[in-house]
Amino acid sequence: xSGYVVSRRDVLRAAATGALISTMATCKDGNPPLPGADxxxxxNTLPWTNWADTESCTPARRVALDxxxxxxxVLARSPSPVxxxxxxxxxxxxxxxSGTLVATDLLTGVISTxxxxxxxxxxxxxxxxxxxxxxxxxGQALCNQPDIDYPSIGGATATATHxxxxxxxxxxxxxxxLTLATPSGELIECDRQRRPEVFQAARVSLGALGLxxxxxxxxxxxxxxxxxxxxxxxxxxxxDLTSRFNSNRHFELLALPHTRLCVSVTTNEAKRTDVAHGFxxxxxxxxxxxxxxxxxxxxxxxxxxxxxxxRAFMGDSAxxxxxxxxxxxxxxxxIVRFREMEYTVPAxxxxxxxxxxxxxxxxxxxxxxxxxxxxxxxxDDIWLSPFQGRAGCAISIHQYGDTDYTPYFRAIExxxxxxxxxxxxxxxxxxxxxxxxxxxxxxRDFQDVRSMLDPSGRMLNPHLRxxxxx
Amino acid sequence: VCLLANDLLEAASPELNQRQETLLRVxxxxxxxxxxxxxxxxxxxxAWQRARERGEEALLRNVLVGVRGMPPMGYCxxxxxxxxxxxxxxxxxxxxxxxxxx
Numbered sequence: 001x002s003g004y005v006v007s008r009r010d011v012l013r014a015a016a017t018g019a020l021i022s023t024m025a026t027c028k029d030g031n032p033p034l035p036g037a038d039x040x041x042x043x044n045t046l047p048w049t050n051w052a053d054t055e056s057c058t059p060a061r062r063v064a065l066d067x068x069x070x071x072x073x074v075l076a077r078s079p080s081p082v083x084x085x086x087x088x089x090x091x092x093x094x095x096x097x098s099g100t101l102v103a104t105d106l107l108t109g110v111i112s113t114x115x116x117x118x119x120x121x122x123x124x125x126x127x128x129x130x131x132x133x134x135x136x137x138x139g140q141a142l143c144n145q146p147d148i149d150y151p152s153i154g155g156a157t158a159t160a161t162h163x164x165x166x167x168x169x170x171x172x173x174x175x176x177x178l179t180l181a182t183p184s185g186e187l188i189e190c191d192r193q194r195r196p197e198v199f200q201a202a203r204v205s206l207g208a209l210g211l212x213x214x215x216x217x218x219x220x221x222x223x224x225x226x227x228x229x230x231x232x233x234x235x236x237x238x239x240d241l242t243s244r245f246n247s248n249r250h251f252e253l254l255a256l257p258h259t260r261l262c263v264s265v266t267t268n269e270a271k272r273t274d275v276a277h278g279f280x281x282x283x284x285x286x287x288x289x290x291x292x293x294x295x296x297x298x299x300x301x302x303x304x305x306x307x308x309x310x311r312a313f314m315g316d317s318a319x320x321x322x323x324x325x326x327x328x329x330x331x332x333x334x335i336v337r338f339r340e341m342e343y344t345v346p347a348x349x350x351x352x353x354x355x356x357x358x359x360x361x362x363x364x365x366x367x368x369x370x371x372x373x374x375x376x377x378x379x380d381d382i383w384l385s386p387f388q389g390r391a392g393c394a395i396s397i398h399q400y401g402d403t404d405y406t407p408y409f410r411a412i413e414x415x416x417x418x419x420x421x422x423x424x425x426x427x428x429x430x431x432x433x434x435x436x437x438x439x440x441x442x443x444r445d446f447q448d449v450r451s452m453l454d455p456s457g458r459m460l461n462p463h464l465r466x467x468x469x470x
Numbered sequence: 471v472c473l474l475a476n477d478l479l480e481a482a483s484p485e486l487n488q489r490q491e492t493l494l495r496v497x498x499x500x501x502x503x504x505x506x507x508x509x510x511x512x513x514x515x516x517a518w519q520r521a522r523e524r525g526e527e528a529l530l531r532n533v534l535v536g537v538r539g540m541p542p543m544g545y546c547x548x549x550x551x552x553x554x555x556x557x558x559x560x561x562x563x564x565x566x567x568x569x570x571x572x
Contacts, residue, residue: 105492
């Protein structure tokens with residue numbers, strides 16, 4: 001998610017003039033203690049838990065891969081299932097294993113760059129925050145990137161992670177070649193010419209085909225961007241979506257439930273005259289919740305009072321401007337833990353789908369205030385990409401990490417289904433292979449490659465068996 | 471921020487081995503070298519005072535379980551218990567044999 005505004009029109013700051021602040025100061029920020037590793041005894045095997053604390057495991061063996069030469073041996077000799085892990089940011093059960101957990105933290109860095117084609121070969125474990133800096137040193141930048149830079153490039157491409165922008169595909173669509181170590185003992189270099197069927201399967205493969213060690217990326221010359229964040233009426237923005245996406249390099253909106261407002265985030269190449277102001281408050285979503293809790297009990301006027309407070313204190317002029325190298329501007333710090341569900345619906349259905357979600361939240365009503373993210377991603381031809389064959393609007397709903405997300409997600413997920421939504425592989429959803437297969441025209445092709453490369457299913461944990469039907 | 475982290479890494483070399491320096495650079499600096507997030511910053515001894523008082527065992531538990539904005543394991547799936555302990559000692563400026571208060 002990008003650019004939550006609360007900065008100079010920060011509700012807390014404005015509320016400091018009244019009794020509001022004293023009440024709000026009693027609201028508790030932060031997440032409760034997480035149970036994952038509570039039972040850990042020093043000297044014993046370390047547990048693993050994902051970022052959102054929705055998945056955990058205690059693997060029989062942990063491997064920190066630091067050389068490509070070791071990878072085939074690890075795949076051949078380690079207990080199954082063998083599961084790779086990057087930054088542990090996936091909400092879904094892609095990683096947990098009772099067998100072998102292969103960490104890629106040490107498989108990091110840029111291997112080579114080409115100043116003419118703006119391509120680079122990188123180690124798959126390289127985290128995006130480091131990749132941005134390293135590419136900049138070589139005069140390159142990722143063409144687009146998600147709004148957090150904690151993930152590894154290997155994990156992000158394995159799950160078709162994306163940013164936003166009419167002309168930009170998911171990260172996997174910028175992979176021009178890769179090296180894949182398979183459980184059957186091959187180290188395969190593939191691209192559109194060499195082993196093209198492996199390439200098409202592996203670009204988005206959930207770590208189900210083996211371990212991807214290297215990626216070749218099509219980048220662009222390093223650039224500076226300016227991001228402008230505003231608060232606007234959500235219907236005005238939805239009515240103007242085509243123009244917003246057409247006339248800006250990157251655009252997204254964050255609808256604010258229980259209001260008629262949204263935060264719009266517009267990002268373009270920086271001009272010399274662009275000046276940064278305001279700041280990207282990493283605690284902003286907690287402050288929204290504090291305000292909502294303060295007024296939602298008001299009989300019949302809770303929502304309108306909440307919206308009035310946001311309008312009064314957030315205003316409708318430009319709130320924040322961030323200017324800098326693209327890898328810094330596109331990334332945002334996220335220190336509020338949450339759980340997330342995201343589906344991509346056909347681009348032309350995006351606005352209707354978002355309106356249905358907002359209506360359901362309002363009419364049910366569902367007491368959620370976490371902004372709903374709406375992004376646009378270009379079509380690609382990758383077999384398991386949610387953007388395969390169609391441009392999409394990726395709509396993400398979130399719930400705070402200390403709140404049960406299941407009632408909210410259960411209520412909204414069927415709306416995504418009505419619009420032929422495809423779930424983000426790394427986020428929460430309830431679909432199994434039977435429901436997923438009809439969404440992907442090349443489903444069978446992927447399964448054939450998977451069976452060929454890993455006939456005994458050494459890479460498959462229970463979650464992968466469920467969603468792939470293997 | 472990266473320059474700061476690199477400078478501090480150079481200063482840290484006696485305490486961290488090369489592997490641990492990489493783990494620090496890949497994981498810890500994402501928050502502990504970024505002002506404004508609420509995480510105590512590398513090299514800011516005063517900001518780590520409370521953590522130092524809690525001791526290495528309590529900090530290890532915080533890292534494994536996650537605390538406030540920090541996720542479980544501080545993003546580091548490659549870290550062994552020894553790595554976590556070395557990184558905690560470096561960040562909090564704790565001596566190797568700290569007695570702990572649970």
